[in-house]
Each structure stands twice: as C-alpha cells, then as structure tokens.
Amino acid sequence: SALAMSSAATTPPSVDKVDGFSRKSVRKAKQKRSQSSSQFRSQGKPIELTPLPLLKDVSAQEQPELFLKKLQQCCAVFDFMDTLSDLKMKEYKRSTLNELVDYVTVSRGYLTEQAYPEVVKMVSYNIFRTLPPSESNEFDPEEDEPTLEASWPHLQLVYEFFIRFLESQEFQPSIAKKYIDQKFVLQLLELFDSEDPRERDYLKTVLHRIYGKFLGLRAFIRKQINNIFLRFVYETEHFNGVAELLEILGSIINGFALPLKAEHKQFLVKVLIPLHTVRSLSLFHAQLAYCIVQFLEKDPALTEPVIRGLLKFWPKTCSQKEVMFLGELEEILDVIEPTQFVKIQEPLFKQISRCVSSPHFQVAERALYYWNNEYIMSLIEENSNVILPIMFTSLYRISKEHWNPAIVALVYNVLKAFMEMNSTLFDELTSTYKSDRQREKKKEKEREELWKRLEDLELKRSLQSDGIIPT
C-alpha cells in the first residue's frame, strides 16, 4: 500500500516497494483491499436503533408516517472497517433498507410531500462522504484490483432505493427539485472518483435519471462535468469515473438539438479532444470515441476541427495509444462525408504515412488495415492524385526496409492497389523516386549550412560584444 496524494505529496520513494525483480502482480497478491469513508474518527459509541414494525404490518394510513421514521433511522451510518462493531444494528439497517427498496417499488400513494426531504436527507447522509486516499499511486486496471467500498452492504441498498425512488411513477420532479439541487449534484459528481466500480455503476444510473428528469439542472451538470474533465486533463490526470461520465455524455450528445449550440461545440473541441492526451486513455477510450462519433453524426462540419485536433495530439512515444488513435480515426472515416474528407486529406494522410512507416509493427499494421475498409478505399480512390504522392515515399521505402515480413506483404498490397487506381501517377512517382530523394538530401544539407552560418554569426557577435575581436 502506498501513500497517495493528489497534488502536493512528496513522499520519498519507500524502500520496500521499489524492488524491480518481483512482478507487480506478484507483489500485489494480497487479500482484497477495502476502504471506507474518512469520516469515522473512532466515535466509539455504539449506535442504538429501536426496531420498528414492518410497513406491511401497519394500516395504510399509518404507513407514510412509519416510512418517514424508517428513513430517519437509516440516516445512521456505521463503520464497516470495524467488522465487529454494531453487528446487530448493521443487520437491522440492512433489512430496513431492503424493506424500503421493496416499498418504493410496489407501493402506491406513499410519496407524500414530506417524504421528499427525508429521502434526500437519508441518501445524502449515506452516500456523501469524503473519499479516502487512494491506496495505489498509479492504478493499473490490468494488474491492480480496485479497492472496494467497505460499507457496500448498506451503500448498495441506498443507491438501489434512490434509483427506485427516482423511477417511481409517483415521483414529481417539481417537488424534488427543492432538495435535489446544484449542491446535491456537485457532491454526487465528486463521488464518481470512487475506486469501487460497483458504486460508479450505480452513480451512472442515478446521474442519468437526474439529468433526464430535472431539466433545470442539465446545463449545470454539463458544466460541472466539463470542470471535472478539464481538471483531469490539465491538473491531476486522476479521476476514476471518466469512463462512466463519458458514457452518460454519449447519450446526452445523442439528444442534442440541431443546430448544435456553441457551448456544445466548445465542449467537443476544448474538452473531449484534449482528453485524448491523458496517459490513462485506454481506460475510457471506447466511450470517448463513441462521443466523438456521435458529434460528427450530428454535425459533419465538425469533422475538420476534430481530425485536426487528433493530429495535434497524436502520440509521439506511446505505440498503444497510437493504435487507439488509428482505431478512432477509422471510426470517424467510416462516417465521414466525402466533402469533409477532401478538406483534411492532406494532413491526415501525412500522419497515416508516418504511421505506416512506424517500426512498431502493430502501429503500421493498424494503419495499413485502412486499405481493407471499402468505404475508405473508395475515398482514397477518388482522391488518389492527392493521396498517392503523400503515401508513396513511405510505402516504397517500407516495401524494401521494414523488418516485419507481414508489414511488407501488406504494403505490397497497398502499392498494388494504388497502381491499379492510378497507374500513370504511380509510374511517374516510381521514376522520380531517386531524384526526389536526392533533392531532399540537398535541401537538408543546405539547411545545415544555413544554421552553421547563423551560429558562426552568433559566435562572432558574442566575441565582438566581449571585446575579443574588434567590430
């Protein structure tokens, strides 16, 4: 277990966790870790709840009153890190919560106006808490087990209850909005940083329901998600619930009215595109790419800024990310309009040409797979006079030089396809290949000479200013 501090920590590397010889998975082979809210300061006092009769055992008139009492009882929060304390009361609260879940699912006429604040209070008392420090500095989903929430036996039922409440036929947003307000939503969004995937899954449903039912909160929710993402990208690179929030956004984007508002376009360009730069992209890339494609299907005119954005943030050193980018780009090309394609084909294929010549064969292979896509092939064919000259040099060179025979074979196919598409241009490029290379080399040499002269000049100036040689 390592101390983790989001911003300011400067914990010295601890001696016992840096042994490079044991694999991480071996080192982490401990019992399942769990954690709990950081609000328990050894309270010590046992919690006493007086058992109440079951709701089904009292008359219909008495039920609303008893319902309120049970909600109040469930505000008591137990310490689950201490597995021995309050056992009986924990069990009592669990069964009460279960009863409440059933009650809001099947009952009619239970939801009095007085019940709203009590429901929101009970939910708030249980779910809103300061999340504890993360156990692992760099959470690796492929190797690390997530830390699970210790109070889940209660927490799950509270979430379950809340969702049933929001989905209940009697639920009236006009009354609830007094209690489910901006502050409530803000706290809810903070919980998306929970390390427990089960909790994030429930939160996703809750937020989705709230977004659906409270029109007045929609803009606020979107703005706060913006802020979370921007902080994630530019400040901390740490937030566990990015994938879940993107999933919700995917369906929100789907419902945007046309023409898109400037706010939404700004979100795409200034928030979603920069999300691609984050190191942990693989954790949410599928959801992110889905959002991007949703936008493009809404408004094809956004294609150019999106592709230019991806090209700007194209990974320089991380091949896995490069493969992800290529995958996303193919999803975009699948829905691109030919008129949009023409606008970005030059910078786009300059990048693809670099990918094709990547020494990492997975990158090269992923890029070459584009030529198996019929729609992309048809776009390339229509514009072969532009694309072929961009691609030719790389393809020609790899066909002779790449270390991986599978790549060479793929490149031969691509060259063959180009030859069939536009044989005149192909022949021309083949015949000028050598002289073009020579011209490039000459230019390169001239550049070196230019810089050399400039440096001599600088040296001379500094000697002059030091009075070493006279001006």
Added chain:
Amino acid sequence: ASGAQGPALVEGVGLGMAGADSDDSLYPIAVLIDELRNEDVQLRLNSIKKLSTIALALGVERTRTELLPFLTDTIYDEDEVLLALAEQLGNFTMLVGGPEYVHCLLPPLESLATVEETVVRDKAVESLRKISHEHSPVDLEVHFEPLVKRLASGDWFTSRTSACGLFSVCYPRVSSTVKAEIRQHFRTLCSDDTPMVRRAAASKLGEFAKVLELEYVKSDIISLFTALASDEQDSVRLLAVEAGVSIATLLPQEDLETLVMPTLRQAAEDKSWRVRYMVADKFSDLQKAVGPEITKNDLVPAFQNLLKDCEAEVRAAAANKVKEFCENLPEDSRETIIMTHILPCVKELVSDTNQHVKSALASVIMGLSTILGKDNTVEHLLPLFLAQLKDECPEVRLNIISNLDCVNEVIGIRQLSQSLLPAIVELAEDAKWRVRLAIIEYMPLLAGQLGVEFFDEKLNSLCMAWLVDHVYAIREAATCNLMKLVEKFGAEWAQNTIVPKVLGMANDPNYLHRMTTLFCINALSEVCGQEITTKHMLPVVFKMSNDQVANVRFNVAKSLQKIGPVLDSNCLQTEVKPVLEKLASDQDMDVKYFAQEAISVLSLA
C-alpha cells in the same frame, strides 16, 4: 520542404542566396521563417530553440517589425514548440532593442498565455513576469497592465488562470487608480465560477497579499481568504491554507486572532483529508507565522489532532513535522509541552497501523533527543527508538539507523548498541537488495560512532559477506564501503583485517568473486598507499592476468591503469609494463583494447 506553406516572399529566394549575401544582417526573413514552419516538428522545435540566433541575424528592427508579428500570427502549433517559444521570449529583451522596446514581446506572450496546455501557459506567465521588471512604470501602465486586464476578463478559463499570476508583478509599480482596478480584478477572479480559476487565484493569494498595502490586506485579502478557505471544492480550500500562512506573516500579532485564526482552525478540522494534510504539511511555516502565544494555545491541540487523524496520509505528514514543531516551541514551555502533549501522541504513532506513518516518524524522532536532553532521552525516547529498531517494516528501522548521530551526541551510542546489532544484521540480510544497499550506505557512519573494536567484532563479517552478494549493485556498494572504512580506521587496520580477506577471494572458483577482488583493489589502493599496494595487492593482480576468463583479464588491465598512479616508476617499468604488454597481445579483443588503453594512459609505450 515547406515551400507550399511559406509566404509569397519565399519565391525565388533559395537557401543558397541567404549565404551568398555578404551582409550578415540581411538574411531574408522568409528563409528563416521557412525554417520555423518546417513540416517536421523536430526541425521546427530546433528552429524555435535557436530563435535568438534568428533574431540576431535579423537585427533588432526587423525582429520587431517582421519576426514578432509572424510569431504572434502563427501561434497554432504543437505544445512542445509553443513551450520553447514561450521560454525564448522571456529572454528576448535585448534582441528587440532593450527595455525601451520590451513591450513588443507582449502580443505573442499574451496569445501563449491563453493556450490550453498548462505547461505552455505557465511558461508564458513566467516569461511575462520576467519581462514585466524590464518595463518602465509608464510602459507598465500603457502596455502591460491592459494585457493583464484582457486576460483577467477572457472568455475561456485559461486566460483568466494566467492573469492570476500577473497581478503581483505589476501592482507595486502602478498608480493608485490602476491599483484599485487590479484589486478589483483579483477579487472577481477569486469568485470565478470555474474552479480552475479559483484554484489559480487561491494559489497566488499569498503572493498578491505580500505586495498590497496593509490596509488592503485587512480589508480585501482577508475576506477573499475566508471565502476561498470555505470553497465548496476541497482542491480550492487546500490552496487557501498556504495563502493563510503568508497572510499571517504580514499581519500584526494583535490582528491574527480575529482575522486569520478562525479560518485556519476550521481548515485543521476540515472534513476533507486533503485540506488537513495541507495544514499538517505547512505546520512549521504556520507555527513561525503566528508566533509563540497562538502556538501554545491553538497549534498544540491542533497538532495533537493531526497526529491522531483518522487518515494515515495526514498522520504521516504531521509525524514528519514532529521535530521541527518541537524545536520551534517557545523555550520557556518547550519541555512541558513536549512531555505532556506531544510525546503521548508520538508514543501512539510508534505502533501505528500504517508503515508510512511509522517511517515518517522514524525519520525525525531521533532529533527529539537533542531537544529533551540526556535524562528524558534515556527514560522516554530510548524505549521508542528500541521499539522502532524492531519494527517489522525495514524502512522504519533504516530511518532510525540513519539518524543515529543525533542520539550519539546526547547519550552516546552504547546505550543502543545491543539492540542495534540485531537490527543491522537483519537489514543486512534483507531479501530486498535495496534495503541491503541502504544499510551499506550507513556503515561508515555507524563504524565511526561504534568504534573500531565493536566494528571488528560484530560488523566486519557483514561487510565482507556483501562482497559476495548475488546482486552486483550490492557488491559494488560493498567495495566502496571498504574504501570509506579504511579512510576512517587507517591503512594499518586495512592491512590486518580486510586486505587478506579481499585478496583471498582471488582464488575463488566464481569469476565474479575474483573480479570483486580487482574492484576492491581499485578502490583501496589509494587509501592504503604505495607500500601495501605494491607489496600485497600487485602480486595478486599479476597472478590474475593469467586467469582463464577474459573478463577477469581485461579487468586486470583496467586495475593496473587505475592503480598505476600509486606505484613508483621503477615498478611500473619493470613489472607492470611486461604484464600489460602480454595482455596487449591477448587473443581476446577486449583484453587487448583495455591493455593498450592502460599502456597509453600510464605512458608506458
């Protein structure tokens, strides 16, 4: 490569012409700009990094009228290029003609201060802060301050964030009307609805308070501080803590209680552990800022709470400050406070459930002995040291051992030595090589404090055992350790105790151990001196030149090169030279190479 993108000017201007031009100052800008536009990012980056060279070639006037407008207009590039540009422009004053023209640098830096990427923006702000000092007061009001205002009211959060870092550099040098405007802008940003901007403002609040007149600190800054310290986001609240410390240093003692203490007290008990962590982390600064009275009444109980916090992070941060806090307590009540309030918490932490807390404590706890003196140390601290020396976590034990010098000064190390030994032996044999490495590094220190007798009796065998460790890094460190021990105990000691053992390893069946002999000789020859080296070590080295393993042989060559300077010239000529010559005709090319190198370095050719 970039003709297609270049401006119309480029046409007809080949790179060759630039050089043909005899007048250095007339390099066509188009050619240079072409370089800045190269399609290859790396080449663009290289060009930007040499922007000063380009400016020099153009001369100050053309830099102002042609290069800077170009840079301002084309700021859409890779962040890496922008970062280099932002940095360059901070050093550009002389290249645009000196302070008189420094404001020409503002437009490109303003654009850079609004980009998305934090590192670029921060660098632009850094450069802006730098060149702000080169502005005359008039230019500051005419050019710089309007820029700050534009940034402060920008649409997107990035420019407002950047503005936060610029207020404090212009405030001291502008008129009172402008000052009032600046204060207003800062106030607005402190309540910005984007948390990123509030965080930026909170992090600059302390710095801004320092340049304000005291009356405004009291009227403006305090209310901003209070608001930020109760922000809905803990990431904002925690930044206000540091500002609080700076503000406290600015206020007269009598105002502290009413103006800052309520807020700081609240921060120490914040529901977010991040905020409490920050308080713990800044505790020593806070203590200095508020002075002895408030420390006694407020900080002592607050510190106790932090040491007992429910989050290990907070406890560890507080534990780190134990020594400093105690050291800075007012002298008249220091001992009483420590004994009655702090020590009981410290005792608890010794058996904390979290190893990072224990280890943080172990790194400072020894320092308490100098503060408490001999009797208290023996009675109260010694049991804690001994408990920590037996801790299950090696880091805790290491931290205790690495700070032995503090205790040594107060009670002498003998009190500890009986417990020390098992702890050292256990660490010396720890399964993790980094732990072993760490304890080796403390050996010379321990040897110095425990004395030669204790060392020979108890620790010498450990030091020798490390020489045959299966990890190279340990063998290497053990070699270096021997050298330091000889520096402490002298050549005679070396000759009697370690040299025979080291040389004995030359006959080991494992070639790695035989090489260790050579590495030890390399390290020891200088400290042992000419006599021991010539008499005892050299014959062994010579013998090893016939080793059947090539690696041993070429290390013989390297060793001879290394110890050559210790030997006299006669020995070099008559004994070393023939051996090296023989090795220089070895079958193995590496042996040959190193033998030849040794011959030439020792000038034996």
